[in-house]
Amino acid sequence: MLLQSCWTLTGQEWLCTEPQCLPLVRAGTARGPSYGIVLDAGSSHTAMFVYKWPADKENDTGVVSEHSMCDVEGPGISSYSLNPPAAGTSLEHCLNQALRDVPKEKHAGTPLYLGATAGMRLLNIADPHVSDAVLRAVAATLKMYPFDFRGAKILSGEEEGLFGWVTANYLLENFIKRGWLGEWIQPQKKTLGAMDFGGASTQITFETRDMIEDPRNKMMLKLYGQAYQVYTHSFLCYGRDQVLKRLLSKLLQAESYQATVSHPCWPVGYNKSLLLSSVYDSPCTEKERPSLAFNTTVTLVGTGIGKLCALHVSKLFDFTNCSFSHCSFDGVFQPKVSGNFIAFSAFFYTVDFIQTVMGRPVHLPSDLKDAAETVCATSWNELLQKAPKLEKRLPDYCAVSTFVYLLTTKGYSFNNHSFPNIAFQKKAGETSIGWALGYMLNLTNMIPAEKPSFHKSMLYNCWVILILLFVVTTLTSLVTAICLFRYSKSSII
Numbered sequence: 001m002l003l004q005s006c007w008t009l010t011g012q013e014w015l016c017t018e019p020q021c022l023p024l025v026r027a028g029t030a031r032g033p034s035y036g037i038v039l040d041a042g043s044s045h046t047a048m049f050v051y052k053w054p055a056d057k058e059n060d061t062g063v064v065s066e067h068s069m070c071d072v073e074g075p076g077i078s079s080y081s082l083n084p085p086a087a088g089t090s091l092e093h094c095l096n097q098a099l100r101d102v103p104k105e106k107h108a109g110t111p112l113y114l115g116a117t118a119g120m121r122l123l124n125i126a127d128p129h130v131s132d133a134v135l136r137a138v139a140a141t142l143k144m145y146p147f148d149f150r151g152a153k154i155l156s157g158e159e160e161g162l163f164g165w166v167t168a169n170y171l172l173e174n175f176i177k178r179g180w181l182g183e184w185i186q187p188q189k190k191t192l193g194a195m196d197f198g199g200a201s202t203q204i205t206f207e208t209r210d211m212i213e214d215p216r217n218k219m220m221l222k223l224y225g226q227a228y229q230v231y232t233h234s235f236l237c238y239g240r241d242q243v244l245k246r247l248l249s250k251l252l253q254a255e256s257y258q259a260t261v262s263h264p265c266w267p268v269g270y271n272k273s274l275l276l277s278s279v280y281d282s283p284c285t286e287k288e289r290p291s292l293a294f295n296t297t298v299t300l301v302g303t304g305i306g307k308l309c310a311l312h313v314s315k316l317f318d319f320t321n322c323s324f325s326h327c328s329f330d331g332v333f334q335p336k337v338s339g340n341f342i343a344f345s346a347f348f349y350t351v352d353f354i355q356t357v358m359g360r361p362v363h364l365p366s367d368l369k370d371a372a373e374t375v376c377a378t379s380w381n382e383l384l385q386k387a388p389k390l391e392k393r394l395p396d397y398c399a400v401s402t403f404v405y406l407l408t409t410k411g412y413s414f415n416n417h418s419f420p421n422i423a424f425q426k427k428a429g430e431t432s433i434g435w436a437l438g439y440m441l442n443l444t445n446m447i448p449a450e451k452p453s454f455h456k457s458m459l460y461n462c463w464v465i466l467i468l469l470f471v472v473t474t475l476t477s478l479v480t481a482i483c484l485f486r487y488s489k490s491s492i493i
């Protein structure tokens, strides 16, 4: 599936180094399943996934599952810019778990990858030397383990979007399926679009027949002998945490950086003081940074006015400039959304909160809009009563729900007809949906470009059927012969 025997990606040079593209190294003659490990170094935190699959079926589809996972304690690796070695140390707890989760005799044959996303893309913009130092530090830690370490790198936004799409469709067996005889079937099902809402960026990826007017958004893939034209775009600074920072910046700007500022997206009864430096420490807010002293403190007072909140959140998007026939926002080309979608990470967390804590179903865009307004109008005390365990995130659900509403409807143009086609879900079966599995499938060459050849299990099935047919025919002949014999005997008497 890769260039240089990797994926066929139109217009994109594939950033995979030689050792990463090696086919899977199997652990000698050891029996049992194979394993692979991916560290998803996100902006807000790092998660480790241990995958498992039957060793003799690696080119099948849907056979890889999540064996175990581990949440790294502390923030994402990009937060260790002042102490890069600590980024490496932070991973040790989970890597020690991996030593136990993967059988010892499989350690050496288990590929291990670390992929970093938008948090590190931002750090790389802010200070490439520091981001390199962080990557080197995590790589040094990973090399100390007995696994087959194949590299630590920053994924591009397109890779992040595309691999999320691959993961979802692989797990749902939308690419290819095995029939009951073991033969390969091209399912009639359409592929599922993928929407990822992380801490620092958000991605939308879907198959389309429409012309993709901007080549940067076009991915041509050949998987299991089938060609796919996929649209993908990653919006940097549109992840949940960066959106909240950008919103704070807009509010401070609107009220001329006074010492006390109203926050229409925070609930009534919730106030907080913060340092200006915590708002302007990111490339996403850099341009709006005031010339005021950086260590000035401002106090924000929650006013919980949903409509005003929506007005400020909508200022985060630019809906005016578009040099294509149609744009989502910020001048980014997007064809009409088509088919079903799966929306994971913070899309899921947000809609799950609305459904389970606020007790409101989300089917139509208006449900999401009304629910967001209700969240905004709920006081801090009421919110705390409803979900005391979520205290840390509670003040921001109003802003984030409003953002998700505006992003999906005004941004991506989902309407009453297409919005119900979005499933807000974080798992398919027992496996988490995100870019990590697709990334591993790609780098281990587990999704072939061509349809796999006649499989030995099919031969096996044919033999079983032939033997069964033989037994049935023999038995039928025998029974017929006995009946005929008895009949002829009785007719003689």
Ligand SMILES: O=c1[nH]cnc2c1ncn2[C@@H]1O[C@H](COP(=O)(O)OP(=O)(O)O)[C@@H](O)[C@H]1O
Binding pocket: 041, 042, 043, 044, 045, 046, 076, 117, 119, 197, 198, 199, 200, 201, 239, 240, 241, 345, 346, 349, 350, 393
């Ligand atoms: O259980 C949750 N409820 C609400 N928000 C969450 C939960 N877990 C993580 N988040 C937030 O959702 C956003 C996306 O999380 P994710 O882990 O996908 O981001 P990342 O990959 O950029 O680190 C982050 O802002 C994170 O803080």
Ligand SMILES: [Ca+2]
Binding pocket: 042, 043, 117, 198, 199, 345, 434
């Ligand atoms: Ca992520």
